Amino acid sequence: MVVGRTGLLEGHANRVFRALADPTRRDVLRRAMQGTLSVSGLARLYPMSTTAVQKHVAILEDAGLVHLTRHGREQLVKTDIDTIAKAQSLLAGFELLWRGRLDLIGDVLASPSGGDRS
């Protein structure tokens, strides 16, 4: 049934949205691109406890935006580049859409009969 499948998809989408809604988590995504920072290393960058940073990372992991890998005694955090790349290409699509609209606005403003339908 379509509804059930959409429900699953939306469930994941909602987790992604919740994960991205916080500025600290968005900053973690930017800093964890290289995958060389551990949870405790990240914690030193923010004025909050390691536990608080751990919670943020757990929310990002739950949304599939970062992956954790064990490296000795540390857990390294790495942003999922595929997810971010997907977002980039989708944003590029919307950029194209808006550039087309802006060109047309330019035409409307340039036409002498600005208020009439062409």
Add this chain to the structure above:
Amino acid sequence: MTVIAVDRDSAALSLTIVSVFDAPAERVWQVWADPRQLERWWGPPNYPATVVDHDLTNGGRVTYYMTGSDGEKLHGWWRIISVDPPRSLEFEEGCGPPNEDLPATMAEVRLVETPEKTTMTIITRFATIADMERLLGMGKGEGTRLAVGQIDAIIAITTAS
């Protein structure tokens, strides 16, 4: 019209486009405030828009449809969150009849006038990557065909100019 800045923020799922027009802010505002002018640029050339309701007040609605070459009508709507002519407009935007199951996006427009020019900043915020895919035509549904038509038309415009 010149696009002077674009920011694709993949973490925040937002797109910001800053453009400059050789016209005063009052004039640029009219392309949003006058439904007949809005019709001339909102839909791509192969999907011209017809605005049905146009209530640009706080809480007001704009409804429209776009007509494809085969006569197919694709409906869309805005819900106005705030409006301050000729400086700013914020609205929620969706396709089909207002429906929680279909993706809605947030749009923010700001106009700043400098001598003889107006800078227009448009910020579009998406809730989820899944929504963006659906709106750009990688999913299923009404918005899909619409978005595919828009993108095709714009690619045609960009490559032709």
